[in-house]
Amino acid sequence: MSAPSIGRTRATRSTASLRHRLAERGIDTSLLMLVPALVFAIALFIYPFSYGIGLTFQPSAAIQEQWGGGIFANYVAFFKDPFIFDSVYLTMRLALPAALFNVLASIPVAFKLRHRFRGKKLLTTLLVLPITLGTVLTAQGLLIFAGRQGWLNRFLLQIGLIDQPLTLVNNYLGVMFSLIISGFPFAFLLISSYLSGIDPSIEAAAKTMGADWKQRFRRVILPLLAPGLATTFILTFVLAFSVFPSARLVGDAMGSTRVMALMGYRAFAEQIDYPMASTIAIMMGVVELLVIGVVLLWRSFMYKGSTGGKG
Amino acid sequence: MATQTASSGTPRADLPEPLPRARKRSAAVAPGERSLVASPTTWFVWAGTAAFFIFLIGILVSVMVDSFGKSWFNTWLPDSFSTDWYTGAWDRFDMTSVIGVTLTVAFAVIIISVLIGVPAAYLLARRTFPLKKLVSVLFLLPVLMPPITYGIPLATVMYNLGLGRTLTAVILVNLVPSVPFVIMTMTPFIEQINPTIESAARMSGANMRRVFTKILMPLLIPGILAASILVLVRTVGMFELTFLVSGPQSDTLVVAIYRAMTAAGGGEARQLISSMAVVYTISMMVILIVALRFVSPTQLVARVKESRED
Numbered sequence: 001m002s003a004p005s006i007g008r009t010r011a012t013r014s015t016a017s018l019r020h021r022l023a024e025r026g027i028d029t030s031l032l033m034l035v036p037a038l039v040f041a042i043a044l045f046i047y048p049f050s051y052g053i054g055l056t057f058q059p060s061a062a063i064q065e066q067w068g069g070g071i072f073a074n075y076v077a078f079f080k081d082p083f084i085f086d087s088v089y090l091t092m093r094l095a096l097p098a099a100l101f102n103v104l105a106s107i108p109v110a111f112k113l114r115h116r117f118r119g120k121k122l123l124t125t126l127l128v129l130p131i132t133l134g135t136v137l138t139a140q141g142l143l144i145f146a147g148r149q150g151w152l153n154r155f156l157l158q159i160g161l162i163d164q165p166l167t168l169v170n171n172y173l174g175v176m177f178s179l180i181i182s183g184f185p186f187a188f189l190l191i192s193s194y195l196s197g198i199d200p201s202i203e204a205a206a207k208t209m210g211a212d213w214k215q216r217f218r219r220v221i222l223p224l225l226a227p228g229l230a231t232t233f234i235l236t237f238v239l240a241f242s243v244f245p246s247a248r249l250v251g252d253a254m255g256s257t258r259v260m261a262l263m264g265y266r267a268f269a270e271q272i273d274y275p276m277a278s279t280i281a282i283m284m285g286v287v288e289l290l291v292i293g294v295v296l297l298w299r300s301f302m303y304k305g306s307t308g309g310k311g
Numbered sequence: 312m313a314t315q316t317a318s319s320g321t322p323r324a325d326l327p328e329p330l331p332r333a334r335k336r337s338a339a340v341a342p343g344e345r346s347l348v349a350s351p352t353t354w355f356v357w358a359g360t361a362a363f364f365i366f367l368i369g370i371l372v373s374v375m376v377d378s379f380g381k382s383w384f385n386t387w388l389p390d391s392f393s394t395d396w397y398t399g400a401w402d403r404f405d406m407t408s409v410i411g412v413t414l415t416v417a418f419a420v421i422i423i424s425v426l427i428g429v430p431a432a433y434l435l436a437r438r439t440f441p442l443k444k445l446v447s448v449l450f451l452l453p454v455l456m457p458p459i460t461y462g463i464p465l466a467t468v469m470y471n472l473g474l475g476r477t478l479t480a481v482i483l484v485n486l487v488p489s490v491p492f493v494i495m496t497m498t499p500f501i502e503q504i505n506p507t508i509e510s511a512a513r514m515s516g517a518n519m520r521r522v523f524t525k526i527l528m529p530l531l532i533p534g535i536l537a538a539s540i541l542v543l544v545r546t547v548g549m550f551e552l553t554f555l556v557s558g559p560q561s562d563t564l565v566v567a568i569y570r571a572m573t574a575a576g577g578g579e580a581r582q583l584i585s586s587m588a589v590v591y592t593i594s595m596m597v598i599l600i601v602a603l604r605f606v607s608p609t610q611l612v613a614r615v616k617e618s619r620e621d
Binding site: 044177260 | 352353355356357359360363364366367369370371373374377387426427428430431433434438439440441446449450452453455456457458459460461462463464465466467468470483484486487490494519544548550551554555565568569572573581584585588589591592595596598599
């Protein structure tokens with residue numbers, strides 16, 4: 001509170017020279033253009049977030065009674081209640097494999113689609129189109145298509161590959177399918193744009209030195225692609241980590257796909273326990289930022305520099 | 312994948328340039344020479360892509376068929392087809408008002424986020440100022456966080472302010488990821504504009520406002536259009552944030568479909584939901600196809616190269 005007010009009094013004392021000095025450091029009236037965005041960010045993001053953090057220390061009477069721990073009762077409940085705490089593991093079990101799969105699978109596909117061939121544009125468009133499907137339609141489609149009576153099971157039964165209809169929905173697998181269908185196009189789009197940013201002449205140079213594709217991939221492409229891979233992984237992971245509607249619709253909402261988002265929503269809308277809901281939401285952010293931190297740490301060990309193609 | 316390729320033995324030339332259609336065999340492949348044989352990796356990739364498409368088309372077509380079908384239980388196709396479910400869903404869920412809400416929210420979010428985001432993007436693209444890093448991180452955070460994590464505290468605030476279940480709340484929460492998104496999309500567009508044009512205008516006596524309206528705006532129209540369409544796609548598709556604060560009178564289409572699917576007592580008839588989902592997907596696809604005409608998706612990451620090709 002005291003620091004800015006000291007600055008202000010100093011500012012009134014020597015206006016002219018200060019304004020000049022400030023302008024030289026990049027502070028002038030045009031910075032006012034930033035004000036609406038800052039006001040927005042503070043009012044709609046920073047304030048609610050800090051309000052939520054404050055709320056986590058005001059546990060409801062019921063939580064306090066059950067778990068004790070005074071103002072930390074919500075956190076005690078979060079870590080000690082297996083029904084809530086297991087959701088961390090259940091979310092990870094879905095989000096990590098899904099994000100990894102989406103990133104790893106889009107690398108070869110992006111490579112194949114790097115060069116011109118007939119129907120490339122169509123194929124790219126088709127691969128990107130699922131972004132429009134939305135989780136709800138994907139869920140509905142999976143329920144119908146991969147359900148017990150669905151075409152997939154019907155076909156597999158007909159050709160005699162299986163005797164019993166496979167249970168592909170209303171479980172872990174269903175949510176995984178949904179995450180791949182919605183996440184893969186996104187990962188593919190990002191990876192292929194990062195790949196297009198790598199100057200082909202770098203690879204050509206390696207080729208003239210006799211590197212086979214494995215060496216070129218490991219020594220040339222991978223280091224150049226690593227920052228892009230990290231970014232893509234983070235963004236796909238965020239998508240998969242916040243899985244919510246599909247976990248409820250094609251998943252087993254109270255069992256293997258009881259993800260953190262579902263628990264948070266349950267506390268928020270069904271139990272109307274805002275403090276507990278905020279606690280779960282904040283912990284969700286913490287867990288997510290931990291994973292991102294690990295990825296960024298990995299990235300910091302990789303090559304950082306120009307990819308040749310981009311400015 | 313690695314084991315697949317390792318087992319095949321011969322040094323494979325050129326992973327990125329396979330010719331899947333060509334089946335001629337070349338005897339010895341020198342490093343750097345293009346292989347004419349589709350390698351196992353190629354087959355692996357194409358098989359994966361095929362599986363992906365089977366699921367995708369299966370999902371799309373089955374929802375489509377379901378939305379038109381009458382009594383579809385234990386057969387390959389429904390007994391007969393009709394459009395009853397569409398008219399039924401339209402009446403049952405008051406689709407006119409739901410779509411009206413969706414469009415209102417989307418356009419309000421677009422206009423506000425462009426108005427807030429473009430000036431901020433301009434400053435972030437052109438200027439250096441103290442705490443710039445911090446400001447950029449602040450604008451990046453909502454994109455990096457799962458919507459639920461900030462959505463729940465935000466929704467709590469909204470309910471405390473008495474805004475719960477109103478259109479205003481839906482618009483406000485949707486701004487949180489949209490403004491950073493506009494900033495992120497617009498920054499490369501602004502960086503592409505030659506700063507000397509602005510300097511020339513300022514030399515000639517134009518003030519910041521005139522530079523903005525007369526010089527920058529016309530040049531930025533494609534960028535603003537691209538950002539708006541992407542925000543439109545995001546807002547129409549945004550489930551979590553809208554769901555947390557919306558009520559019966561302020562549900563957007565996605566949320567309305569979700570509520571119909573999870574309504575107490577096993578939800579509504581499946582075909583009603585399918586027909587709504589088809590409406591949703593078709594409108595989204597139209598938006599996306601329009602969007603792809605205006606903006607190349609790779610442009611968002613690979614800036615300079617794209618602009619050079621223009």
